[in-house]
Amino acid sequence: MSAQRNGGGDGARNGNSYEAPKPRAEWLSKRRDQAVRSGDQNFSQMHYARLGAITEEMEYVAGKERLTPELVRDEVAAGRMIIPANINHPELEPMAIGVASCCKINANIGNSAVTSNVDEELKKLHTAVHFGADTVMDLSTGGDIPEIREAILRHSPVPIGTVPIYEAISRVKRIEDLTPEIYLEVVEEQASQGVDYMTVHAGVLIQYLPMVSKRITGIVSRGGAILAQWMAHHHKQNFLYEHFDDISKIMTKYDVSYSLGDGLRPGCIADASDEAQFAELATLGELTKYAWERDVQVMIEGPGHVPMDKIREQVDKEVELCYGAPFYTLGPLVTDIAPGYDHITSAIGAAMIGWHGASMLCYVTPKEHLGLPNDKDVKDGIIAYKIAAHAADVARHRPGARDRDDAISYARYTFDWNKQFELSLDPETARSMHDETLPDDYYKEAGFCSMCGPKFCSMNYSSKVDEFNKRVHGLEKKDLTPLMEENLVKLGRTAS
């Protein structure tokens, strides 16, 4: 079922000839039959949780997260955890986003009007899932948007998110021609295809627009800027806010989760934590309550660009204003001066905000601010965010989070190079860097590397201190071989 994750299968790469497994097919058909009998057409996980039921998705998630199914159910019922799982996405392996579970990462893919196509996007999906993206957003804005999305959904074992206003815009000539009807039509179509969560910028209200005039970079969210322009043209309130009930109805029907968009997120560190940002956040809290009354699952999107000293405040405000709904942040970047390296500037902020309690981190690639990411950029972004999310899990002391660190450290100390590579986030890269100076097999068991050479290897000397401690003080070092083996098994890897 998880072949694509472990790199064995290459379903996404094979395009339509490959049929992805459908682990949820049976559960869903059973659930539909039940709905016909009961007449209850609300399929949301939150709805079931609040009725006290433990769905197969909750059970599956509990197993993966080492939590009890009851805890998962209770967190979903309380709104602190979501399981984005559209009933029309049987290919999905369920996962959870919430502070009680491990920190997740999202990878944005999708083409733009300027570049890319279906095959390239499927390749990016494969890369993203292979290197560990927990969800993927298809942000396509050009070409045949529904076709690209269909291909992605039918090949994706991870939840797929979208921003429906992008497709809505593609159906009109000018932004001001956009109507609630067109938008709702797009949402319904995407939901029936199987999209698991949707970004809806319903919190950008017309009264907040003057607040952005003090900013350096104004409005940087594409959805936020589209709606702002629409409101400025019509002098009318945001139609997503006005029609939130209509949208919510579609959400319950397919169990699409809301990802309430931060249309007024800061686009540079000078604009962070300003009046506009927090005014919108308060509205997102109001909408969260409204959605929860209808048992719709919700997460809240967050920034963006935030200096380190203001990161903790972002989480505290979100928890306070949005009642603990899972926080899903984009980075944040902690400085604006490094275009070309924004996977790094933002991994710093992402790790910190994950530590403070954000539930999912949306990656940023090196290409941010400069162009559409290619396959290599997707990989670089994912690895940086796997690092950030894992560091957050370790700092929050999530159960077992440090095991892999301890296992790889032991492999390092015992000069088991092959195990060190296989326990790493990217074995191929680690191995090739070692090969650069010491390619022979012999060196994969050597008690040194080219950094220090044999005469200067501290770990090599250190083993003599271990002998001293044993002989003189009777102190023995702990053998962590079983931990190494256990972690290799968990990763489905062998170190030959």
Place this chain on the structure above:
Amino acid sequence: MSAQRNGGGDGARNGNSYEAPKPRAEWLSKRRDQAVRSGDQNFSQMHYARLGAITEEMEYVAGKERLTPELVRDEVAAGRMIIPANINHPELEPMAIGVASCCKINANIGNSAVTSNVDEELKKLHTAVHFGADTVMDLSTGGDIPEIREAILRHSPVPIGTVPIYEAISRVKRIEDLTPEIYLEVVEEQASQGVDYMTVHAGVLIQYLPMVSKRITGIVSRGGAILAQWMAHHHKQNFLYEHFDDISKIMTKYDVSYSLGDGLRPGCIADASDEAQFAELATLGELTKYAWERDVQVMIEGPGHVPMDKIREQVDKEVELCYGAPFYTLGPLVTDIAPGYDHITSAIGAAMIGWHGASMLCYVTPKEHLGLPNDKDVKDGIIAYKIAAHAADVARHRPGARDRDDAISYARYTFDWNKQFELSLDPETARSMHDETLPDDYYKEAGFCSMCGPKFCSMNYSSKVDEFNKRVHGLEKKDLTPLMEENLVKLGRTAS
């Protein structure tokens, strides 16, 4: 004078044919004459500061840091700031390391017995200085160590640090053959060549060795491991601790600053903040006091590998136990699982520890744990650390730290692509990434990029919201053109 910094000169690359400028030559000859007259042979900046004098170095540093010369003098006198400036390094452009000044970064270069030579190391020096290393450590352990160091010193406008025990080891057959005499001979030779600061692992005491038996990775500092093995063999106390007075005498004679080494730093996150680490840190505090009594400048080396939740404690302990001597940390890495990407795992920890008050961050390259870094690795390490140090300056609200962020953000908002590139840490990379999809000159003024295309550019829409705010609410956006220009001038760059 600063040609090498701005990339115009390529002195380091040209080897010995190029003669570097000597900005300090006159100051130093005057100072030597004075010493002959007074008989006072202590040349340390701390010594002058405590006598109430403001040296040319202090004056120079004050100008660069936008501080008053009096403040610089007082900080140096108090030991909270050091100006590593050997009197035999006239090529140096003075700089300061301390919590009152901007956060600095160090790049390690140097060969190993397995690989690299003089030319390659000079190339790395050039790369390091060009991309903004504030100091460089020559950690050579193979080949003709004094020759490599001489070449580096004579071409370096930044302070050069070394770890003398590496060269001492190269002069004996076995570690146990090492004697205090050999070590002092090496220190004297290196000091007379012009080395500005030296790592001395005088805090690894024999009674601390049993404490490492609980660790996963034992002792990972090369110097620490060498001394531990020496002590284990002889059952004697660390001779650097025993001979600290002799070493300090050489330090005052040439004004070499101590970088008190953390021989027991943790080598994995499981080992962070343990008994061994903090026992050594307390000894480093004791040695700091001793050095300060002799007016020797001191900074304290720190870890290493530390999970995010323990980073702040590292700074607090150092300030408490070492009386506020500048803290100079290696990363720290916040997880162990990403060999090949440790510039990122460590930039996260470095940014955080810099924010909490570390004064200098020693870079880690992608090659860490795998091999000796090459020129590309040096560049990648430097950029990651420029990001970390700058983010720290911004988070600490150091005066003017955010100016460059604001300038580049304004360039971004106004679609001035060339200015955005030139205001970035690595203009060449930023430009080439933009060129990848939109190479034509036309696009360097276009109101969009390939990420979103013309129809989906938020910044483009946002300008229409600005018009709305002006028309309807009478609110005007601030023009930051002068800030952009000012920052370009400061960087010595033009955006054509």
